Amino acid sequence: MTCQPRQNDEHKKEMRAVQDSMDVLNGKWKISIISSICYYNKRRFSDILNDVVGISNKMLSKELKELEINQLIKRTVLDTQPITVQYELTDHGLTLKTIIQHLTDWGIAHHEKIFGK
Amino acid sequence: MTCQPRQNDEHKKEMRAVQDSMDVLNGKWKISIISSICYYNKRRFSDILNDVVGISNKMLSKELKELEINQLIKRTVLDTQPITVQYELTDHGLTLKTIIQHLTDWGIAHHEKIFGK
DNA sequence: CGGGATCCCCATTGATACTG
DNA sequence: CAGTATCAATGGGGATCCCG
Numbered sequence: 171m172t173c174q175p176r177q178n179d180e181h182k183k184e185m186r187a188v189q190d191s192m193d194v195l196n197g198k199w200k201i202s203i204i205s206s207i208c209y210y211n212k213r214r215f216s217d218i219l220n221d222v223v224g225i226s227n228k229m230l231s232k233e234l235k236e237l238e239i240n241q242l243i244k245r246t247v248l249d250t251q252p253i254t255v256q257y258e259l260t261d262h263g264l265t266l267k268t269i270i271q272h273l274t275d276w277g278i279a280h281h282e283k284i285f286g287k
Numbered sequence: 288m289t290c291q292p293r294q295n296d297e298h299k300k301e302m303r304a305v306q307d308s309m310d311v312l313n314g315k316w317k318i319s320i321i322s323s324i325c326y327y328n329k330r331r332f333s334d335i336l337n338d339v340v341g342i343s344n345k346m347l348s349k350e351l352k353e354l355e356i357n358q359l360i361k362r363t364v365l366d367t368q369p370i371t372v373q374y375e376l377t378d379h380g381l382t383l384k385t386i387i388q389h390l391t392d393w394g395i396a397h398h399e400k401i402f403g404k
Numbered sequence: 405c406g407g408g409a410t411c412c413c414c415a416t417t418g419a420t421a422c423t424g
Numbered sequence: 425c426a427g428t429a430t431c432a433a434t435g436g437g438g439a440t441c442c443c444g
Contacts, residue, residue, distance in 0.1 A: 181326045187394035188318050201305050209298045231407050252405045269389050277304035369425045
């Protein structure tokens with residue numbers, strides 16, 4: 171183990187931080203799921219299943235679980251008949267809103283850039 | 288800070304846009320690769336290979352090709368002995384800088400949130 | 405309704421070796 | 425140095441069924 175140049179340390183830290191974010195948001199569904207919940211404030215399992223086109227219930231279940239572990243969403247079981255489950259963003263999850271907004275804007279710009287308008 | 292419902296079409300467009308972004312940035316390596324190139328301005332293949340811990344040359348080659356197709360990076364073959372190849376961000380690629388900065392900051396905040404400081 | 409369990413396919417990725 | 429080629433393994437994720 172040799173000593174790395176000091177200026178590189180900063181960059182390595184940044185790379186690790188970005189990596190941490192991407193690990194949390196990994197998978198092609200998570201951002202869409204968050205976007206869905208955020209848009210409607212509170213959203214039920216089957217509603218999200220409809221919002222996120224193409225996702226299977228197994229995937230949704232798995233992704234929601236991971237998001238909950240990372241404290242981005244809160245899961246609430248409602249005592250209805252039959253039971254429904256409500257998902258909403260935590261305060262921490264809401265801090266992703268800026269990023270999602272940027273990603274939305276960039277996605278539009280990128281699409282125009284690649285495919286023309 | 289609220290996510291108020293407007294019209295569903297609006298939301299579907301946003302979801303598609305976010306999805307477009309994530310498709311371009313998918314894989315666990317792309318953001319790190321971009322971050323590396325961005326940090327050093329210009330970067331050679333083997334340098335990136337060292338920056339991005341754990342990536343194989345096959346993966347790096349593939350990811351770089353995809354980034355180039357999406358016009359995020361520019362590839363330049365230098366007439367050295369032996370040849371070296373330089374990668375740099377395009378203007379379009381540079382527009383990702385804001386997002387990467389946000390992801391970096393959020394990653395740090397998230398890490399503190401989950402694991403404490 | 406919300407989600408767990410199982411089966412199974414094929415795309416992604418790693419390791420290794422090779423080339424211009 | 426900057427990739428390509430090939431083989432092999434793994435696991436992501438879809439389809440389906442099931443259960444409280």
